[in-house]
Amino acid sequence: xxxxxxxxxxxxxxxxxxxxxxxxxxxxxxxxxxxxxxxxxxxxxxxxxxxxxxxxxxxxxxxxxxxxxxxxxxxxxxxxxxxxxxxxxxxxxxxxxxxxxxxxxxxxxxxxxxxxxxxxxxxxxxxxxxxxxxxxxxxxxxxxxxxxxxxxxxxxxxxxxxxxxxxxxxxxxxxxxxxxxxxxxxxxxxxxxxxxxxxxxxxxxxxxxxxxxxxxxxxxxxxxxxxxxxxxxxxxxxxxxxxxxxxxxxxxxxxxxxxxxxxxxxxxxxxxxxxxxxxxxxxxxxxxxxxxxxxxxxxxxxxxxxxxxxxxxxxxxxxxxxxxxxxxxxxxxxxxxxxxxxxxxxxxxxxxxxxx
Numbered sequence: 001x002x003x004x005x006x007x008x009x010x011x012x013x014x015x016x017x018x019x020x021x022x023x024x025x026x027x028x029x030x031x032x033x034x035x036x037x038x039x040x041x042x043x044x045x046x047x048x049x050x051x052x053x054x055x056x057x058x059x060x061x062x063x064x065x066x067x068x069x070x071x072x073x074x075x076x077x078x079x080x081x082x083x084x085x086x087x088x089x090x091x092x093x094x095x096x097x098x099x100x101x102x103x104x105x106x107x108x109x110x111x112x113x114x115x116x117x118x119x120x121x122x123x124x125x126x127x128x129x130x131x132x133x134x135x136x137x138x139x140x141x142x143x144x145x146x147x148x149x150x151x152x153x154x155x156x157x158x159x160x161x162x163x164x165x166x167x168x169x170x171x172x173x174x175x176x177x178x179x180x181x182x183x184x185x186x187x188x189x190x191x192x193x194x195x196x197x198x199x200x201x202x203x204x205x206x207x208x209x210x211x212x213x214x215x216x217x218x219x220x221x222x223x224x225x226x227x228x229x230x231x232x233x234x235x236x237x238x239x240x241x242x243x244x245x246x247x248x249x250x251x252x253x254x255x256x257x258x259x260x261x262x263x264x265x266x267x268x269x270x271x272x273x274x275x276x277x278x279x280x281x282x283x284x285x286x287x288x289x290x291x292x293x294x295x296x297x298x299x300x301x302x303x304x305x306x307x308x309x310x311x312x313x314x315x316x317x318x319x320x321x322x323x324x325x326x327x328x329x330x331x332x333x334x335x336x337x338x339x340x341x342x343x344x345x346x347x348x349x350x351x352x353x354x355x356x
Contacts, residue, residue, distance in 0.1 A: 002164045003157050004088025006248060009055065009099055010137070010151035013171040016049060017145045017341040020249055021117075022135040022183060024211020029123040029131065036122040041136050043117045046341050047290050049140035054106045056119070057099045057153045059133035059185075059246040060084075065094060067129070070122040074114065076105045086154035088244070095132070095155045095185075095244050106138065132185050133211060133246040144287050145341050147253040148174050156245035158231040160191070168225040170250055177219040178252040180227070184212050184245055188238035194230040198222065221252065255343060259285035260292060260308065260336040262349040263316065267323075271355045275323050279334055281308060282316035289338035294319050297333040308336065325355050 021041045029035055045051070056073065065087055071078045084096035105111060119134055137151060148171040158164055180197055184205070192206040201218045231243040264280040271277075279294060288310050296304035303324070309317045321334075335348040 004155040006152040006154040016141040049142035053139040062129040072120040088155040088157040144256040152248040157242040180216040183247040192232040256287040258289040283311035292338040
């Protein structure tokens with residue numbers, strides 16, 4: 001029988017964008033094992049936007065529900081006791097989840113622009129616990145994006161042959177496709193799992209042990225959705241048996257996007273070393289990028305990179321690119337790369353040149 005549950009913590013439309021980062025550390029604490037660990041989450045804050053909310057989720061396997069620990073985020077104390085909101089009871093342990101609102105921590109002046117969030121856990125119990133999953137969902141407010149976001153978080157356990165059909169409510173009103181992210185802990189490389197969304201989009205996972213994040217691009221999104229998770233019957237037996245499900249995140253974002261196109265490339269018919277190629281770039285989108293660079297690649301290697309002026313819609317600029325290549329024919333790949341909120345995009349143009 002499927003045990004545990006996933007609770008809906010988020011079902012929101014936001015004027016802005018979101019970032020979700022996670023780690024599946026499978027780190028053991030307690031007993032004779034090291035009693036303290038710091039797990040870093042690589043986290044790039046969105047510039048030109050304000051953090052409005054941040055949720056931290058931690059999934060743990062342990063012999064009992066409650067115990068003392070010290071949890072800190074970027075050095076700020078969050079909790080002194082593990083008191084889970086959801087528990088899945090397994091044969092000789094539990095899988096449990098806690099969710100914290102850490103908005104005040106990440107909004108503080110010392111943390112608002114850091115590129116890493118450090119989660120520190122100190123536990124000195126005699127029983128061993130395992131940190132299985134840490135996830136961070138951050139919301140940013142701005143005028144250049146509109147998003148629908150839904151998060152299920154908790155603790156769900158399926159033995160081989162069992163199927164869980166999870167209901168996921170989601171806001172309506174956006175006509176763009178979405179991304180479904182499912183965080184799993186698989187018991188054995190022989191375990192086979194199938195995930196489907198509204199009986200349509202399907203992902204199959206096998207040959208994996210431990211934490212895995214499964215990504216599905218979906219477009220048949222309704223107000224009431226069903227995510228089906230199937231732990232397939234095994235060909236050979238394995239132990240432990242339980243497939244653990246920690247979180248499901250569905251997000252859609254509609255951007256007012258910039259679009260940096262290379263509209264002109266000027267260069268001599270015969271290039272000599274030290275000559276320059278003039279690359280003209282125009283913003284044919286509807287907003288200004290937050291960051292932008294021009295790169296030159298030759299045979300898959302980046303040989304030049306320079307920041308591009310942050311162009312308003314309709315503006316253009318010219319970048320002079322020096323040529324430092326050996327004699328002969330070369331294919332040059334010029335690529336514009338830009339970032340708008342949490343989305344990174346690129347455009348490229350290729351030319352063939354002869355260097356004397």
